[in-house]
Every structure is written in C-alpha cells, then in structure tokens.
Amino acid sequence: MQKLTRPQIAWRIAQDIPDGAYVNLGIGAPELIANYLPDDREIIIHSENGILGMGPTPPEGEEDPDLINAGKKPVTLLPGGSYFHHTDSFAMIRGNHLDYCVLGAFQVSRDGDLANWATLDNSRPPGVGGAMDLAVGAKHVYVMTDHCTRDDQPKLLETCTYPLTGRGVVDRVYTDIAVIDLIDAGFVVREMLAGMSTDQLNNMTGADLTISDKCAELKAPDL
Amino acid sequence: MIDKRVPDFDAALAGMADGATIMSSGFGAAGAPHDLLEAVLEHGWRDLVIISNNAGEGERGLIRLIGERRVAKVICSFPTSSNSEIIREQYFANQIELEIVPQGTLSERMRAGGSGIGGFYTRTSVGTPLAEGKEVRCIDGKDYVLEFPLRADFAFVTARLADRWGNLIYNKSARNFGPTMAMAADTTVVQVDQFVGLGAINPEHVITPGIYVDRIIEVRGT
Numbered sequence: 001m002q003k004l005t006r007p008q009i010a011w012r013i014a015q016d017i018p019d020g021a022y023v024n025l026g027i028g029a030p031e032l033i034a035n036y037l038p039d040d041r042e043i044i045i046h047s048e049n050g051i052l053g054m055g056p057t058p059p060e061g062e063e064d065p066d067l068i069n070a071g072k073k074p075v076t077l078l079p080g081g082s083y084f085h086h087t088d089s090f091a092m093i094r095g096n097h098l099d100y101c102v103l104g105a106f107q108v109s110r111d112g113d114l115a116n117w118a119t120l121d122n123s124r125p126p127g128v129g130g131a132m133d134l135a136v137g138a139k140h141v142y143v144m145t146d147h148c149t150r151d152d153q154p155k156l157l158e159t160c161t162y163p164l165t166g167r168g169v170v171d172r173v174y175t176d177i178a179v180i181d182l183i184d185a186g187f188v189v190r191e192m193l194a195g196m197s198t199d200q201l202n203n204m205t206g207a208d209l210t211i212s213d214k215c216a217e218l219k220a221p222d223l
Numbered sequence: 224m225i226d227k228r229v230p231d232f233d234a235a236l237a238g239m240a241d242g243a244t245i246m247s248s249g250f251g252a253a254g255a256p257h258d259l260l261e262a263v264l265e266h267g268w269r270d271l272v273i274i275s276n277n278a279g280e281g282e283r284g285l286i287r288l289i290g291e292r293r294v295a296k297v298i299c300s301f302p303t304s305s306n307s308e309i310i311r312e313q314y315f316a317n318q319i320e321l322e323i324v325p326q327g328t329l330s331e332r333m334r335a336g337g338s339g340i341g342g343f344y345t346r347t348s349v350g351t352p353l354a355e356g357k358e359v360r361c362i363d364g365k366d367y368v369l370e371f372p373l374r375a376d377f378a379f380v381t382a383r384l385a386d387r388w389g390n391l392i393y394n395k396s397a398r399n400f401g402p403t404m405a406m407a408a409d410t411t412v413v414q415v416d417q418f419v420g421l422g423a424i425n426p427e428h429v430i431t432p433g434i435y436v437d438r439i440i441e442v443r444g445t
Contacts, residue, residue: 064395072251083393083395085401136346
C-alpha cells in the first residue's frame, strides 16, 4: 500500500469543500489545499489577519509586505475580496460564520478533542495563535495529519495526552491512510487505502475504530 | 481648532513612563508601528508591558525593545516567529513574562476594554489549559469561559492616511489590530504614511473615526 503524500491529502480534502464555501486553511500543510480546489467551484478563503477572498502567492517581485496570510507569507487578493480588522475577523470565526476550517494536529481523541498547539516538550515558549478560536468557531472542523507520528506513534487516541486546543470539536480527520469521521464519540472509517487490512489500520490507531458499511477506497491522483 | 498632528516623537510620546502598558498593532511585520516603538527605545523607558499579537518580528521595532531588555511582560497570542531566540532566551531566564491569550480572545478583550464592557463569555479555550482558573458558565447547553477586558496607557497604531481630526484609513492586511487597539487605550498614537486634508477621506471609507485617535505623526516611507 502506498500512503498519500501531503499534496495528495490536500487534494483529497479539497474535493470535499463545496462550491460557495467560506474556508479557513490552517498554517502549514492545510495551506496546500488551496492549490487543489476544483476550478469549477467558487470557494472563498478567509485569513485570520483580516482577509476574505485571499488569492495565491504573488509572482516574485510583486510581494506587498502589507498583504500577508496568517503564516505571514505574501499573498494576493482576488476580485471581490475584502479587508477587515482583527475583531471582525474573529467574529467571523467565533460567530460560526465560516463553513469549514482545516487544521493540523498532534493528537485527536475519539471524543473529537484536538491537541495542536503545545506538546509536553517545554523547550519552546508557548504560543496558540488563532487555533482555539478556529477549533470552536467553524461549522465543520476538519483535521489534516499523518496517521502516525514520525516515530510511528498513533495520533488518533482514546484521550489526548497533550494540552487541548478544543474539546469535542473535530468532525473529520484526513490522514495519509484513511478518512475518518467522528460520530457519537467514536472513529468511523469512511475511506481507507486499497490493500490495507482493517487489522493494519487498527494497529496504527490508538483507539477503537468502526468501519463504515459504505467504506470506500482512499485514492488521489499522482501529484 | 482640532489638530491631532504632532511635530516629533517627543510630542507623540508625552506622558510615557517606565512601567507603561502599550498596545502595539501589527500582525508580524504588517502594520507594526516600528518607528514609535524605536522612539520609546531611544527615550530609555523600561519595565514596559506590551500587548501585541507577536512578541517581535524581524529586525525592527518590538524585537529591538525586547532585545534591549526594556519589556517586562508581553500579552500575546503567538510570541515566537522570526528572531524567536531573543524571546526564548529571556523567557527561560525568567527575564520576561508571557501571557498567552487566544488570538480572538485577545482582540475581543481589547474591544471590550474600548467599549465599556466589563467582560464576556466565549467558547474559545473551554477545556484547555488557557481556561484554568477562569469561570466557566453553561449558556444554552454550551460551556463558555469568562474573559475580562484589556486596556492600555498607550496604543501604537500604523495607518495609511490620516486627516487632522484623526480619521484613519489603513493598508490591506496591515489594518489588523489597529482599529481595536485605537479604542482601548488612554492615549492612541498613530504613525501614518501620509496626512491628507480634512474631507479628503470619503466618510464612507473611514475605518477608524477620529474620536479614537489622540496624536498622529507622519512617518514617510514605512
């Protein structure tokens, strides 16, 4: 079985963002999703620092230091886009106006708890940014992550051991081997890689899984 | 006649003192009032409390003030970005205090401070370490955390255009915390790219009405 690459996970998530959606893509890997949104859909990207209708990276030499995304990288504004101040931006987030946000994760529990801002490693000062606001505020909170850590520890768990970002907030997890919904305090597998057995998937997961009756093959084009 | 323009940084910073609390706008380097912060550095004030999204960025402004050990505490959502070793070193040597506040809560606390609101309940941070010790209240079946307002002695804001009444227009995503901070301080000082005549800003386009602004200093080429 061939695990999905980061761009392939991003592509897979992009297929599930519908036409007309307002979406916030978290800093880091979720930013890749913007590259794969289907051309026939109009999807409006929100950036927490006060942008709706955020466009792609500008050509070299056309960067504007006053036009950046949440990751502080230069971006552009699409026709129809708008600027607004931080309190308005977080009213959009906290007031349930965003349809989707996609966040990275260190850990997700079967209750939908999300841990993505701090580990138990205290060698760095803490910092949370807008993660806690997005976790409680968006109508659908999706997680994009590798299924296991670099040293093969499961990230989907009975309970999170790291400090929480939000409690019971995650609706769906897209990993490099499966798509998993969180329903009634349980992980329900919607898609998994072809050629992978349920035992293999269980062994890579730190909590019980339910395989959906309609479980499909997780696939993405070569990217 | 109302004229909020000031001729120099001495006038812009009149009333500043050691131990002052300063709101500093900007998200990363976008909209950061570098020149006002560096004027504070040159005047020598210390033991400052800074309220800002980040604890400095790049080479200018707040990161210099922190590097020169003038800052006792930073209230922020995300302290470390570029040049984070300066923060890291002082944080682990207990030379600087960090209060980490979720970004939306930080902004809303300042809005409350500027709006005469004594506190608010938010779902942000429920069940997390940042809610520890705070009142939690169940409203319509959902838990909310009580957060209190933030105010400051000074707010430093960057704007694109200002008139002598203090009406402001910003530039793109450099607007960020400016309009909220301008409401929430005893004295709001704006560094602006360009002054324009009264009436030159279309009233439908004014982002920060002049009532929130006390002093304006023109700093070209920022």
